[in-house]
């Protein structure tokens with residue numbers, strides 16, 4: 001397993017050891033001992049899964065304390081451009097983002113600690129996104145910022161025209177970053 005630091009402290013890219021043979025492949029998608037050695041020692045309490053068509057954009061979301069969530073995210077089928085935004089007020093990279101392609105081909109995972117907004121843009125039809133979270137869902141604790149906020153200026157790294165994006169009604173009404181009061 002290879003762990004890669006990102007420019008945002010604590011945000012890590014994980015690439016598992018993939019065992020391939022004439023039947024296909026095998027890899028450990030999670031190992032508490034190895035992940036703890038890499039600095040990911042969350043107590044995961046819930047697994048989530050979403051299915052999205054190309055152009056679906058989910059984000060940018062987080063849950064505020066005491067329901068803050070660490071997220072270990074990956075793609076089972078298809079591909080996404082995954083984004084995390086640092087919203088830790090004391091962080092030197094506050095407001096900065098990091099993006100990475102997660103796909104069924106590259107088997108990459110992203111560890112998103114509490115203190116980040118998270119979201120993704122779906123790059124292929126019938127994409128299955130799955131993730132472990134370190135706290136339960138709490139609707140009242142949901143916070144978020146618009147995917148296209150000018151101050152965040154997120155690079156979505158894809159040539160999907162805005163009119164072809166698929167967003168929830170909720171995500172069309174999220175806060176502007178200039179009005180956002182981070183609880184981290």
Ligand SMILES: Cc1cn([C@H]2C[C@H](O)[C@@H](COP(=O)(O)OP(=O)(O)O[C@H]3O[C@H](C)C(=O)[C@H](O)[C@H]3O)O2)c(=O)[nH]c1=O
Nearest residue numbers: 048050058059061062071118119120136137138168170
């Ligand atoms: C997140 C969540 C949602 N729900 C229910 C509530 C909603 O009526 C329905 C769809 O939820 P939502 O539209 O918030 O789903 P996403 O837009 O994929 O939300 C996720 O988007 C980005 C990628 C994130 O990082 C978060 O994990 C999460 O906010 O599922 C639950 O029952 N449990 C849950 O944990």
